[in-house]
Amino acid sequence: MKLDLAIPTLETERLILRAPAEADLDADAAFFASDAAQYVGGPLRRDEVWRIIAMHFGHWALRGYGYWSVDEKDTGTYVGRIGLWFPEGWPEPEVGWTLMNNATGKGYATEAALAARAHAYDILGWDTAISLIDPENHASKAVAKRLGAKLDYHYEHPKFGATEIWRHPAPADLVNGGMEAYA
Template sequence: MIPTLTTARLTLRAPTLADFEAHAAFRASDRAAFVGGPSDRSISWGHFAAIPGQWALRGYGRWLVADRDADAPLGIVGLHHPDDWPEPELAWTMYAAGEGRGVAQEAALAARAYAYDTLGWTTLMSFVDPANTRSMALALRLGCHPDGTHSHPQFGTFHVMRHPAPSEATQ
């Protein structure tokens, strides 16, 4: 049910039970502060299980991003749409092994192409926490422009970063 995408260096695929340890380690760290963490293993399991769950319920979702050669988990990227989000977002979360290597950008471009080319979407946004300078830098590298803010009762206020339309997006 979850399609597999490949790029030059990455495989975007369904998560497996073997990927949970990397996910739990990320969620337990201070690096998870921008996504509601740190979290214990029980809460981390719920977040992890929600990845395939959204695919089942909405027909789209996020992928586990893995190194194409070693199949090592590097992060989570894709189309995230919780019940209380106003619209789907292109979301990215990198584990320590995926940081600083251009992995998030490469995976986000593949996920955006899937949204536009396969799902036929005409618009896409990403929420960025104002304090998350690395995420904001990535949104700008992806060609996003500011499109207001969104206040969430649990996560606070996000910048809404609008992706280029399909006709303007480049790989």
């Protein structure tokens, strides 16, 4: 039996944010087997990555929001997972991003995270958002800065250890409250 979750599809200029799918497993497994996964809990075995995909569905079912799988509009190529995250034990609601190795440096994380944050603020009514970032993940910090986030505090994550909490601008601090603030 397949559960039919109401996961909205979002579109940006170059990307489609869609429901996670088991078809993402090959690309995700390759990413999580690489050194690039060190900042997001990897490296992981393929069976562990499958469980992450299932966990993302569960987050949507329990919270009504979560991570989207992200595809390039022009090619349909899966480029990563970006979205909203607030599992039990997380310090605050988060906007997060993970790009496949072949998708970095193209502005995709910023573009999709803006869409996710706009959804959080405009549709879900969030009044704040953070991004939890490993202190050594300089690429992620650069994305956070492009999103207007600023280092707010240091957090000792029970599993991942020392992390940084980057605070996003509040909805009232954004032009028209949404994506166009940084477009």
